Amino acid sequence: MSSPDATASVAARELAERRRRPAQRIQQLLHGHPAISPALILVVTCVVFSTQNERFAEPGTISLMVQQTAVVAALAVGQTLIILTAGIDLSVGAAAILSMMVMATYGSEHGLPGPVALALGLAVGIVCGVVNGALVTGLKLPPFIATLGTLSVFTAITLLYTGGQSIQQMDMPELLGWTGEIHAIGDFRITNGVLLCAALYLVVGFALSQTAWGRHVYAVGDDPEAARLAGIRTPRVLFSVYVVAGVVYGIAAWILIGRAGAASPNAIADANLESITAVVIGGTSLFGGRGGVVGTLLGALIVQSFTLGLSLAGVDDQYRLLAVGILVVAAVSVDQWIRKVRA
Amino acid sequence: MRATNNEERVPVLSARGLVKTFGRVVGLDGVDLDLYRGEVLAVIGDNGAGKSTLIKALTGALVPDAGEISMDGHPVHFRRPQDARDAGIETVYQTLAVAPALDIASNLYLAREERRRGVLGTVFRMLDKKGMRQRAQQSVRDLGIQTVQNMSVAVESLSGGQRQAVAVARAAAFGGKVVVLDEPTAALGVKESGQVLRLVESLRERGLGVILISHNMPHVWEVADRIHVQRLGRCAGVITPQSHSMTDGVAVMTGALALS
Numbered sequence: 001m002s003s004p005d006a007t008a009s010v011a012a013r014e015l016a017e018r019r020r021r022p023a024q025r026i027q028q029l030l031h032g033h034p035a036i037s038p039a040l041i042l043v044v045t046c047v048v049f050s051t052q053n054e055r056f057a058e059p060g061t062i063s064l065m066v067q068q069t070a071v072v073a074a075l076a077v078g079q080t081l082i083i084l085t086a087g088i089d090l091s092v093g094a095a096a097i098l099s100m101m102v103m104a105t106y107g108s109e110h111g112l113p114g115p116v117a118l119a120l121g122l123a124v125g126i127v128c129g130v131v132n133g134a135l136v137t138g139l140k141l142p143p144f145i146a147t148l149g150t151l152s153v154f155t156a157i158t159l160l161y162t163g164g165q166s167i168q169q170m171d172m173p174e175l176l177g178w179t180g181e182i183h184a185i186g187d188f189r190i191t192n193g194v195l196l197c198a199a200l201y202l203v204v205g206f207a208l209s210q211t212a213w214g215r216h217v218y219a220v221g222d223d224p225e226a227a228r229l230a231g232i233r234t235p236r237v238l239f240s241v242y243v244v245a246g247v248v249y250g251i252a253a254w255i256l257i258g259r260a261g262a263a264s265p266n267a268i269a270d271a272n273l274e275s276i277t278a279v280v281i282g283g284t285s286l287f288g289g290r291g292g293v294v295g296t297l298l299g300a301l302i303v304q305s306f307t308l309g310l311s312l313a314g315v316d317d318q319y320r321l322l323a324v325g326i327l328v329v330a331a332v333s334v335d336q337w338i339r340k341v342r343a
Numbered sequence: 344m345r346a347t348n349n350e351e352r353v354p355v356l357s358a359r360g361l362v363k364t365f366g367r368v369v370g371l372d373g374v375d376l377d378l379y380r381g382e383v384l385a386v387i388g389d390n391g392a393g394k395s396t397l398i399k400a401l402t403g404a405l406v407p408d409a410g411e412i413s414m415d416g417h418p419v420h421f422r423r424p425q426d427a428r429d430a431g432i433e434t435v436y437q438t439l440a441v442a443p444a445l446d447i448a449s450n451l452y453l454a455r456e457e458r459r460r461g462v463l464g465t466v467f468r469m470l471d472k473k474g475m476r477q478r479a480q481q482s483v484r485d486l487g488i489q490t491v492q493n494m495s496v497a498v499e500s501l502s503g504g505q506r507q508a509v510a511v512a513r514a515a516a517f518g519g520k521v522v523v524l525d526e527p528t529a530a531l532g533v534k535e536s537g538q539v540l541r542l543v544e545s546l547r548e549r550g551l552g553v554i555l556i557s558h559n560m561p562h563v564w565e566v567a568d569r570i571h572v573q574r575l576g577r578c579a580g581v582i583t584p585q586s587h588s589m590t591d592g593v594a595v596m597t598g599a600l601a602l603s
Contacts, residue, residue, distance in 0.1 A: 211468045212456035219442040229440035231425040231454035
């Protein structure tokens with residue numbers, strides 16, 4: 001009884017092996033490790049740019065690149081969480097700016113001590129997340145529409161609250177500018193903001209890959225009905241994702257103060273699209289349930305290396321937009337392809 | 344251990360007068376059901392007869408508009424699938440309810456993940472991935488499922504039969520009192536169907552109550568102790584494979600034969 005079965009399964013296995021063409025092997029590999037393609041793109045980009053211009057590989061340039069990436073990379077952590085649940089957040093930038101202006105205003109005009117001003121700013125970030133989460137899970141609005149609305153609301157509140165005025169870092173408590181402090185490691189110059197951003201990636205990456213909450217985030221994004229039937233409280237998971245994203249935006253706001261040396265209500269106007277771009281180039285699926293923060297970090301670095309590399313090469317900035325646009329389309333196409341994988 | 348003397352025993356799961364409507368459509372129109380320990384109760388009925396609605400009401404996926412459900416004689420109110428699970432009812436849905444991108448072990452332990460011992464588990468909430476993978480492998484092996492080997496493979500890369508095996512293994516591994524299987528053999532070949540039916544029998548031998556929804560009459564007549572015939576949202580009667588032939592069963596199902 002067992003021997004014919006064994007031969008049959010061996011024959012089937014051989015057939016399966018034979019059917020697996022090189023393209024399918026690549027498909028399978030990318031399916032298991034979606035961060036491979038952005039990692040390859042980043043390596044190729046850096047190699048090409050450094051052969052074109054020797055200044056690209058200098059510690060100073062790399063330090064600058066990392067510092068410039070930190071804000072968008074931090075925002076993209078929150079964006080990654082939301083996109084993993086098959087949502088999208090158009091209010092990232094607006095939420096971060098509102099949080100930043102509250103921090104800066106309480107720290108300067110109202111003269112509150114640094115930790116209090118920082119806590120108030122972070123609280124505003126959380127409130128923004130709670131509002132988005134309530135609209136998505138409570139009123140069951142599509143995330144695109146909910147956050148399109150809050151994008152305008154948060155922006156308007158910021159401008160009404162600040163009267164459009166910027167606040168200089170020198171007028172703020174020292175703690176708010178702490179993220180801009182520079183440490184020299186050899187020839188590299190790292191800011192506290194960069195370290196904070198790295199910590200954000202470690203914490204969220206750990207939560208996503210090592211905790212039950214992370215499993216549930218993936219399951220909810222993958223197939224919400226299946227997740228619900230399996231016993232996951234899907235609205236609660238979804239809501240928690242928006243709240244965590246709010247915390248992340250608050251921290252990104254703090255990093256931004258240190259980076260810019262000021263709090264301006266008109267800063268990071270392109271943050272929404274830039275964060276989504278980093279997530280998508282990083283291989284996280286817009287359909288949810290697939291991807292992670294490692295890819296997002298690579299995606300953010302890719303965009304920044306294009307910006308720096310092309311500006312060093314003295315090329316018109318429009319070519320950067322062109323290249324990033326092509327990358328986004330390519331990344332989504334690759335995602336569609338690897339989703340069709342069959343063992 | 345075939346069910347006898349049902350009158351003397353308290354059913355492990357019992358429903359009285361279940362009603363569920365969807366707008367103007369009546370899904371359940373006052374349905375009674377009794378399930379005892381160590382028996383397989385099949386539920387048959389035509390499409391739209393209310394089989395799936397009945398099962399969803401019993402397992403917390405739907406909240407019935409009216410009617411009562413009790414377990415071991417105590418009334419229960421399920422608002423979510425988790426409530427039914429906590430009460431010891433495991434369900435294999437027709438849609439399988441597996442997360443395609445997650446691997447087999449993660450799916451087996453979905454919503455009841457186990458954490459590591461010590462500080463890593465309590466403070467850092469770290470999952471015991473290795474342990475869950477090993478135990479998943481063990482439960483799959485215990486059920487004699489040979490088609491699924493590697494627990495770290497994503498479910499979406501499995502065939503329909505393999506996915507079914509994963510879903511059944513999940514229910515069997517955690518089933519406390521009752522296991523509900525909605526069309527478990529619909530997508531399977533002859534050999535895999537046979538394996539699932541053996542599995543149903545082994546669940547009965549463990550003393551669990553099993554509800555089996557199926558369109559496949561030979562499968563039903565092979566393993567069921569009693570057969571609940573659902574018709575137009577009502578229970579048209581409860582028969583046994585001994586009292587009625589398959590042809591009779593189909594006749595009751597379609598209304599050609601009325602039970603007194």
